[in-house]
Amino acid sequence: MQKDETWTSDEYGTSHEGRVAVLLADGTAPEPVYFDGSSSIGVTVRHWNVYDGSDYPRRPRAHALRAECSCGWTGARHTVDWESAGDRRFSEHGYPTAGRCLDDWDQHIITVGKSTILLPPELCGLLESVTAAIERLTKDSPVAAIKAARELEVIASRTAHWPAHEARAQAPETVSAALGLNVNQTRALLARYGGWSPYR
Incomplete structure (x- = not known):
C-alpha cells in the first residue's frame, strides 16, 4: 500500500x-x-x-x-x-x-x-549546448559521457567556491529566494560549494 x-x-x-x-x-x-x-x-x-x-x-x-x-x-x-x-x-x-x-x-x-535569479542568455545557451553534446556523446560512448559529466562537477566545484563564500554573507532568505530553494537546502548547497560544514 x-x-x-x-x-x-x-x-x-x-x-x-x-x-x-x-x-x-x-x-x-x-x-x-x-x-x-x-x-x-x-x-x-x-x-x-x-x-x-x-x-x-x-x-x-x-x-x-x-x-x-x-x-x-x-x-x-x-x-x-x-x-x-x-x-x-x-x-x-x-x-x-x-x-x-x-x-x-x-x-x-x-x-x-x-x-528565481535570471542567468545571462548566452550562458543559458552554452549550458543547453553542453547538455545536448553530452546526450549525443552518450549514444557513441557512455563512458566518455560520464567523464564529461564528471568534468562538469569539477568545473562547478572550482567556479562556485568563492561565490558561495560571498553569497554566505548575504541574508539567507534573499539567497534562498534567488535560487528557488528553502533556507536549509540553500545553506547545504553553499556549504558544499564553499567547503565548510553545513552544521556551522
Whole structure:
C-alpha cells in the first residue's frame, strides 16, 4: 500500500515537494488513516485514494483534491465527482482529478523558476549546448559521457567556491529566494560549494 505520493523537480528537490491533498466537505484536511498490519505494527497512510468513505478502517470520503507544496503553496480545489463513479474504485475514478493537481503543481514549479535569479542568455545557451553534446556523446560512448559529466562537477566545484563564500554573507532568505530553494537546502548547497560544514 502506498503511504503517499510526492513530486519533486531536479532543480528544487524537497524545497518544492508536491503532493495531492484531500479536503473534506467542511474544507478541513482529514487525519491520516491507520491500517492494521499482519503483525502488531500497522501503517499510517495519507494517500488521496484511501479517502473513499469505507468502513474498515473507517475513513472519511474526499470532497475535493488540491495540490500542495512543501513551500506552503496550495492549488485550486477540484471537486471529486462521486455521482459518476459507479462501481469504480476511488483510485480509478479519482485519478483524473489527482492528475489535475499534478498539472497545477507543474505550473507552480514554472512560476517558481520565473521568480528565481535570471542567468545571462548566452550562458543559458552554452549550458543547453553542453547538455545536448553530452546526450549525443552518450549514444557513441557512455563512458566518455560520464567523464564529461564528471568534468562538469569539477568545473562547478572550482567556479562556485568563492561565490558561495560571498553569497554566505548575504541574508539567507534573499539567497534562498534567488535560487528557488528553502533556507536549509540553500545553506547545504553553499556549504558544499564553499567547503565548510553545513552544521556551522
